[in-house]
Amino acid sequence: xxxxxxxxxxxxxxxxxxxxxxxxxxxxxxxxxxxxxxxxxxxxxxxxxxxxxxxxxxxxxxxxxxxxxxxxxxxxxxxxxxxxxx
Amino acid sequence: xxxxxxxxxxxxxxxxxxxxxxxxxxxxxxxxxxxxxxxxxxxxxxxxxxxxxxxxxxxxxxxxxxxxxxxxxxxxxxxxxxxxxx
Amino acid sequence: xxxxxxxxxxxxxxxxxxxxxxxxxxxxxxxxxxxxxxxxxxxxxxxxxxxxxxxxxxxxxxxxxxxxxxxxxxxxxxxxxxxxxx
Amino acid sequence: xxxxxxxxxxxxxxxxxxxxxxxxxxxxxxxxxxxxxxxxxxxxxxxxxxxxxxxxxxxxxxxxxxxxxxxxxxxxxxxxxxxxxx
Amino acid sequence: xxxxxxxxxxxxxxxxxxxxxxxxxxxxxxxxxxxxxxxxxxxxxxxxxxxxxxxxxxxxxxxxxxxxxxxxxxxxxxxxxxxxxx
Numbered sequence: 001x002x003x004x005x006x007x008x009x010x011x012x013x014x015x016x017x018x019x020x021x022x023x024x025x026x027x028x029x030x031x032x033x034x035x036x037x038x039x040x041x042x043x044x045x046x047x048x049x050x051x052x053x054x055x056x057x058x059x060x061x062x063x064x065x066x067x068x069x070x071x072x073x074x075x076x077x078x079x080x081x082x083x084x085x086x
Numbered sequence: 087x088x089x090x091x092x093x094x095x096x097x098x099x100x101x102x103x104x105x106x107x108x109x110x111x112x113x114x115x116x117x118x119x120x121x122x123x124x125x126x127x128x129x130x131x132x133x134x135x136x137x138x139x140x141x142x143x144x145x146x147x148x149x150x151x152x153x154x155x156x157x158x159x160x161x162x163x164x165x166x167x168x169x170x171x172x
Numbered sequence: 173x174x175x176x177x178x179x180x181x182x183x184x185x186x187x188x189x190x191x192x193x194x195x196x197x198x199x200x201x202x203x204x205x206x207x208x209x210x211x212x213x214x215x216x217x218x219x220x221x222x223x224x225x226x227x228x229x230x231x232x233x234x235x236x237x238x239x240x241x242x243x244x245x246x247x248x249x250x251x252x253x254x255x256x257x258x
Numbered sequence: 259x260x261x262x263x264x265x266x267x268x269x270x271x272x273x274x275x276x277x278x279x280x281x282x283x284x285x286x287x288x289x290x291x292x293x294x295x296x297x298x299x300x301x302x303x304x305x306x307x308x309x310x311x312x313x314x315x316x317x318x319x320x321x322x323x324x325x326x327x328x329x330x331x332x333x334x335x336x337x338x339x340x341x342x343x344x
Numbered sequence: 345x346x347x348x349x350x351x352x353x354x355x356x357x358x359x360x361x362x363x364x365x366x367x368x369x370x371x372x373x374x375x376x377x378x379x380x381x382x383x384x385x386x387x388x389x390x391x392x393x394x395x396x397x398x399x400x401x402x403x404x405x406x407x408x409x410x411x412x413x414x415x416x417x418x419x420x421x422x423x424x425x426x427x428x429x430x
Contacts, residue, residue: 006388008358008419013114014094025113027369028357030388039421044092044116046147049135049221049307049393053147061390061397061411067147075094077125099200100180111199130178130202132233135221135307135393139233153233161180163211185286186266197285216264216288218319221307221393225319239319247266249297271372272352283371302350302374304405307393311405325405333352335383 005033007066009045019075031064032057042081044068091119093152095131105161117150118143128167130154177205179238181217191247203236204229214253216240263291265324267303277333289322290315300339302326349377351410353389363419375408376401386425388412 011025031045034054043066045051051065052058073081097111117131120140129152131137137151138144159167183197203217206226215238217223223237224230245253269283289303292312301324303309309323310316331339355369375389378398387410389395395409396402417425 008417010358010360011114013112014096016096016110016112024360026357026360028355046149048149050138050147050149052394052397053138053145057147059397061394061401061409063390063392063394065147073094097200099198100182102182102196102198132235134235136224136233136235139224139231151233159180183286185284186268188268188282188284218321220321222310222319222321225310225317237319245266269372271370272354274354274368274370304407306407308396308405308407311396311403315405323405331352 004060004062006030007033007037007043009043009064009066012042014075014080020078020080022073022081029064031066032060032062033066035066035069037066037069042070042073042083044070090146090148092116093119093123093129095129095150095152098128100161100166106164106166108159108167115150117152118146118148119152121152121155123152123155128156128159128169130156176232176234178202179205179209179215181215181236181238184214186247186252192250192252194245194253201236203238204232204234205238207238207241209238209241214242214245214255216242262318262320264288265291265295265301267301267322267324270300272333272338278336278338280331280339287322289324290318290320291324293324293327295324295327300328300331300341302328348404348406350374351377351381351387353387353408353410356386358419358424364422364424366417366425373408375410376404376406377410379410379413381410381413386414386417386427388414 009029009031012022013025015021015023037043045066047064051062054065054067071083095115095117098108099111101107101109123129131152133150137148140151140153157169158165181201181203184194185197187193187195209215217238219236223234226237226239243255267287267289270280271283273279273281295301303324305322309320312323312325329341353373353375356366357369359365359367381387389410391408395406398409398411415427416423
C-alpha cells in the first residue's frame with residue numbers, strides 16, 4: 001500500500017424529508033484515491049471486490065476506492081448539487 | 087466509467103406494521119443503470135461482485151447495478167405495488 | 173433474470189430479551205428462489221458471491237438466493253420453531 | 259447443503275462503556291459449523307467469500323462459517339473471557 | 345488459522361459534530377494482524393475478499409486483516425491524529 005493516497009470520506013445521503021438536499025451520513029470510509037480528488041470535493045467511490053477493478057488496484061488489499069469526481073447530482077429532475085457552485 | 091448513467095436509489099422496505107405498503111429506507115444507493123430506468127420507477131438492483139455480472143459490466147469497478155424494472159409486488163398474496171397504477 | 177421467481181424476505185432474529193422466540197427484523201431482502209418456497213414459509217438464504225453457487229445461479233447477477241426451507245430451529249436446546257406447527 | 263450442521267450465532271461486542279466485558283449484539287447470524295462447536299460456546303466465524311475457504315466449504319453456497327472455538331479474549335491487556343471459567 | 349494473531353478492533357469515526365476528533369464506533373471487528381500492531385495503536389484494516397490479498401493471507405478464511413499502522417490523520421487540512429502524540 002506504499003505510495004497510495006488515502007482519503008477519509010463521509011457518505012452523503014439524500015435527505016428523506018427534503019430530497020432537494022444531501023445530509024451527511026454518520027459513518028466514515030477510508031478509500032484509496034485513484035482520480036486525484038481534493039479536500040471537500042464530492043466523489044464517487046466503489047466498495048468490495050469491485051474496488052480492485054479501479055485503475056492500478058489489481059491485487060491490492062483495498063476495499064474502497066474513489067473512482068470519480070462528481071460534477072452534478074439531480075434528484076427528481078432538480079439539480080441538488082453542482083461542483084461549480086461549491 | 088465513461089458514458090454510463092448512474093442513478094440515485096432509495097431502497098423501499100415492506101413496512102413491518104402494515105405489510106400492505108412500502109416505506110422508504112433512509113440510505114441512498116448509487117447504481118449504474120443497465121436497463122434504461124426512468125425517474126420515479128421502482129427498480130431491482132444487485133450489489134457487490136454480482137453487479138459485475140449484469141450485461142456489459144464485466145471488469146467495471148461497479149458495486150451496484152440496476153438489473154430490472156418492477157412491474158408488480160405481492161406481499162402475503164396481496165398486490166401492494168403495480169407500475170401501471172403509479 | 174427472465175423466468176426466475178423472486179421472493180420478498182423479512183429476516184427473523186432471535187429475540188435478545190426472550191431467546192425462545194423470533195422477532196421480525198426491519199429490513200426487506202429480495203431473493204431468488206431456488207427451492208420452490210411458498211408464502212409464509214421460514215427459509216434459509218445466502219448472500220453475496222456465495223449466492224451464485226446455489227443451483228443454476230452461476231453467472232447470474234443475483235446477490236441473495238433462497239437455498240433451503242427450514243424444518244425446525246432450536247435455541248439453547250429448546251425448539252423455538254417447527255414448520256409443522258405453523 | 260445436506261448434512262451440514264448450522265448454528266445460530268449472536269455476535270458479541272466489546273462494550274464501549276466498560277471494555278472489560280462483552281455485550282450481546284442485536285442481530286442473529288446463521289453459520290455452518292466446521293469445527294464441532296457446541297451450544298453456548300464462544301466461536302470465531304468468517305463471512306462472505308472468505309467463508310468458502312474454510313475446510314470442505316469450497317463451492318458451497320455458504321456466506322458464514324464457524325472456523326474456530328475461542329479460548330481466551332484479552333482487551334487492553336486484561337482477559338475478559340476464558341472458555342474455562344464458563 | 346493456526347499461529348495467526350487476531351486483534352479486536354473498534355472502528356474510529358470522524359465525529360459529525362466536531363470533525364477535529366474521532367469518536368469510537370459501537371461495533372467490534374476481529375482482524376488478523378499482518379503488520380505487528382500493538383495494543384492501543386491506530387491501524388488500517390481491510391475487509392471482505394480484499395483481506396485475502398494482504399501478505400500471506402491467500403487462501404485463508406479471513407474476512408478482516410490489519411494492513412497498516414496509522415501515523416497521522418488529517419481532516420479538512422487539520423491534523424486530528426498523530427501516533428507520536430499518543
